[in-house]
Amino acid sequence: MSKRFDLIIRQGMLVCPEGVTKADVAVNDEKIVEIAEEISGEAKETIDAAGKYVFPGATDGHVHFNDPGRTEWETIATGSNALAAGGGVAYFDMPLNCTPCTLDAKNFKNKLAVAQRDSLVDYGFWGGLTPKNLDKLEELAECGVVGFKAFTCFSGIEEFERMDDYTALVGMEKLAKLGYPLMVHCENAEIVSALTARALANNKTTVRDYFAAHSPITEIENVSRMISFAEETGCKLIIAHVSTARAVELVTQARNRGVDVSCETIGHYLILTDDDVERMGTVAKCSPPIRDAQNQTKMWAKLLNGEFAFISSDHSPCDPKLKDGEFLKVWGGISACQTTLSSLLTHGYHERKVPLVDIAKLTGQNVNEVFKIPGKGKIAIGFDGDFALVDLNQEFTLHAEQLFYKHKVSPYVGSTFRGKISQTILRGKTVFKDGKVVSKPIGKHLKPLV
Ligand SMILES: NC(=O)N[C@H]1NC(=O)NC1=O
Numbered sequence: 064m065s066k067r068f069d070l071i072i073r074q075g076m077l078v079c080p081e082g083v084t085k086a087d088v089a090v091n092d093e094k095i096v097e098i099a100e101e102i103s104g105e106a107k108e109t110i111d112a113a114g115k116y117v118f119p120g121a122t123d124g125h126v127h128f129n130d131p132g133r134t135e136w137e138t139i140a141t142g143s144n145a146l147a148a149g150g151g152v153a154y155f156d157m158p159l160n161c162t163p164c165t166l167d168a169k170n171f172k173n174k175l176a177v178a179q180r181d182s183l184v185d186y187g188f189w190g191g192l193t194p195k196n197l198d199k200l201e202e203l204a205e206c207g208v209v210g211f212k213a214f215t216c217f218s219g220i221e222e223f224e225r226m227d228d229y230t231a232l233v234g235m236e237k238l239a240k241l242g243y244p245l246m247v248h249c250e251n252a253e254i255v256s257a258l259t260a261r262a263l264a265n266n267k268t269t270v271r272d273y274f275a276a277h278s279p280i281t282e283i284e285n286v287s288r289m290i291s292f293a294e295e296t297g298c299k300l301i302i303a304h305v306s307t308a309r310a311v312e313l314v315t316q317a318r319n320r321g322v323d324v325s326c327e328t329i330g331h332y333l334i335l336t337d338d339d340v341e342r343m344g345t346v347a348k349c350s351p352p353i354r355d356a357q358n359q360t361k362m363w364a365k366l367l368n369g370e371f372a373f374i375s376s377d378h379s380p381c382d383p384k385l386k387d388g389e390f391l392k393v394w395g396g397i398s399a400c401q402t403t404l405s406s407l408l409t410h411g412y413h414e415r416k417v418p419l420v421d422i423a424k425l426t427g428q429n430v431n432e433v434f435k436i437p438g439k440g441k442i443a444i445g446f447d448g449d450f451a452l453v454d455l456n457q458e459f460t461l462h463a464e465q466l467f468y469k470h471k472v473s474p475y476v477g478s479t480f481r482g483k484i485s486q487t488i489l490r491g492k493t494v495f496k497d498g499k500v501v502s503k504p505i506g507k508h509l510k511p512l513v
Pocket residue numbers: 127159160218219220248348349350351377379395396397
């Protein structure tokens with residue numbers, strides 16, 4: 064009797080951890096059950112992927128979907144649709160800028176209920192670490208957070224307080240015992256706030272004044288201090304959205320001497336430069352700020368050298384009204400979760416020969432491994448039937464109306480990409496195809512094996 068499968072994707076170029084091969088892949092009960100040059104048997108659904116590249120669906124380790132509580136900025140529904148349109152099958156949502164922030168079990172459960180109802184794709188949640196919730200870390204761990212997030216500087220959200228040194232020490236001691244990683248947004252609060260105050264007092268509010276107030280030393284100094292805390296406490300540390308090659312170097316050196324530290328970077332630090340931000344204006348404001356071209360060249364070298372744990376979008380949208388004003392004063396955050404994979408195919412694979420296997424690891428496999436999410440992130444037997452079908456050589460210019468974000472705003476509108484996502488499949492089910500979301504929300508909660 065011939066075998067029957069739920070889904071067979073035939074003759075695509077499969078981007079597997081070991082390399083890219085032309086093969087068939089079959090899915091049953093949401094899982095990959097066979098990979099072979101030619102799979103014999105029938106399937107309820109067959110996709111002809113000849114001429115396409117089949118990536119493992121991407122997992123974005125760092126987004127702000129602002130739901131519940133700040134849904135006029137973004138929602139889990141719109142954010143997860145955008146993610147799927149960019150080849151994403153899962154995301155880890157930050158404990159801010161939703162409100163209330165995810166600082167205890169009660170608010171974790173509030174957010175979980177929204178995601179269970181509205182999330183197109185799978186999701187994990189970060190818990191927050193602030194001076195106010197040192198006694199809530201255990202309950203958040205029990206809820207199934209993927210890890211904890213803290214800011215050493217003002218977070219932009221009043222109720223998500225910055226982590227002072229006492230909180231860093233005690234928090235990391237606790238997390239080391241619990242076995243959870245801490246991700247830190249590293250910028251030196253004293254320097255940034257004093258330079259910002261001085262700039263404001265002198266009416267210096269341009270893009271260059273903003274860069275000066277968040278100069279590279281504010282990140283570099285802070286990364287080295289957080290490494291010291293991690294080294295002392297044994298807490299697993301992940302530096303959020305590293306923007307300077309020098310900070311990456313510090314992370315790599317520390318890891319090489321045995322500290323459990325790694326770093327994430329974000330597409331925009333690899334793709335945009337300070338000059339681009341000056342030209343584009345507040346739509347490209349983020350913190351830490353986008354640096355110069357010389358730094359960017361070094362960041363690509365670090366990527367090719369395997370120094371980044373994973374690449375995320377730090378999708379941090381807002382009501383567009385909050386981007387209207389003087390550069391120094393407006394909201395910092397960039398909308399980008401729909402374009403990470405296409406960006407890396409364009410600027411990584413096509414322009415710099417970054418291997419496709421590395422791009423697949425940086426956008427999916429690694430983040431699931433770092434956070435111990437079982438069965439996700441690669442094309443392998445027993446893993447979820449998650450795929451992004453890609454026309455690797457197709458060029459397209461991104462138009463605002465193609466964005467699924469609540470607000471059709473992004474520095475990438477008008478950019479030309481090479482590498483278009485034609486279809487996204489989550490656990491064997493197509494959720495996005497040919498520019499349209501084609502499924503009800505089917506996301507499920509991803510919990511780490513801690
Ligand atoms: N609160 C928040 O989303 N902040 C983010 N925005 C940004 O540009 N960097 C961040 O950390």
